[in-house]
Amino acid sequence: MKTMEDHLLCLDLKKAKEEITRGCESAHELLEIVHKWNCDKGSTTPPFAVDLVRKILRSFTDTLMLLNTSKHEAEEVSDVKVILNSEDLEERCKSLITKNRRGTYKRKRTIQAWEKDTPTLIDDGYAWRKYGQKMTVNAKYLRNYYRCTHKYEQGCQAIKQVQRIQEKPPLHRTTYYGHHTCNNLLNPEMILEPSSPNSDPNSILISFNDTVQCKKVLPPIKRKAKEEMLDHHHMAIDQSLSSSYPEVIFDSSNHVTAVLSSTATMESNCEDLISRVMIESFEIDHVFDSFGF
DNA sequence: TCGATTTGACCGGT
DNA sequence: ACCGGTCAAATCGA
Structure with a gap:
């Protein structure tokens, strides 16, 4: 039985989500404008501009994810569809403790998606x-x-699907999954840092600043070598990461016990991990507090 | 030679 | 069993 307070909370939640979705859309537009500006006129915007917009975008989408976690329905806003639901968290938790296998593809259900219909195949400024x-x-x-x-170079997890949906007039649907974390358009700051002379050249440094960044990029390692290592340690592997990706290993209590060496690593996956921790730790009240509701 | 694309196989979800 | 998503070997082409 819902109380009046619950109804008001739902109303606030809906309003908050609408506002954040609007912010999200505006940030997307701003990002596209900055990209276009840089493509048309060379790199004339401050080097940190794109990075800043991406941070804003990420804040919006993460907050939306938090808000959506408290509800079961994903929001559909104009032609931008944010695909999320509360089962995702459970799925993600499950995936984190099961062994990495080819074919475990939950991307569509766990990552935000945006669709765009265009008459021609567009160059969105990214390298695909x-x-x-x-x-x-x-x-x-x-x-x-x-x-x-x-x-693999920068661990950027963005993917897209392009499909022609109409012959006349020609129409192509591009569906984007995940945000770019690479610096292929601008290079505001190197996220790679040289290892210290004494450090393991294959180790990975994860920085827990305002944005989580994995600072070492290395070539992928072979699946068999990884599986042997995991078997040796009797550990489960973060299944949400594909075979060539950095891997966070959990013990039976789901505590992080190791990060596999000699793997590439990426900002977004680390964020997934941190998001999980955040979502587990945060109550929705804290979200409202932080937004001053 | 090496990065990009093609394409059949593989895999988990439904 | 079927389907969508991904892998990876083969192939292409600059």
Whole structure:
């Protein structure tokens, strides 16, 4: 039975989500403008501008995720669809303690998605690399799968799918999953730091500043070598990370016990981990407090 | 030679 | 069993 207070809270929650969604959209627009500006006129904006917009965007989307965690329904706002639901947290927790296997693909349900319909194939300013194409049922045209070119160099987790949806007039639907964390357009600051002379050259440093950054980028390691290592330590692996990615290892109590060496690593995945910790720790009241509701 | 693309295989979810 | 998403070997091309 809902009390009056509950109803008011729901109303506030809805308003908050609407406001944040608007902010999110504006940040997206601003990011595109900055990108276009830099493409058209060279790098004329301050080098930290894109980084700053991305931080704002991330704050909005993280907050939306927190708010959505308290409700079951994902919000659909104009042509921008934010795909989230409260089961995601549970799924993510499960995925963190199961062994990494090929084919464990929960991306669509766990990461925010944005759709864009355009008459032509657009250059969005990012470097994409095609990694697959598929004919889907009830579709006339192939669906093309792209990942960020800097996936392994910088651990950028952004992907997109492009599919023609209409012949005449031509219409292409691009669905973006996740935000770029790479510095392919601007390079405001190097996130890589040289290891200290005494440090393990294959170790990874994770910095817990205002934004979480993994500061060491290394080539992927082979699946078999990883599995052998995991078997040796009787550990589970963060399944949400693909085979070539950095891996946080949890013990049976789900405490972080190790980070696998010789793997590439990325900002976004670390954020996923931190988000999980945050969501587990935060009550929705704290979110309202922080926004002054 | 090396990075990008193609394409069949693989895998988990439903 | 089917389907969507990804992997990775083969191939392409600058």
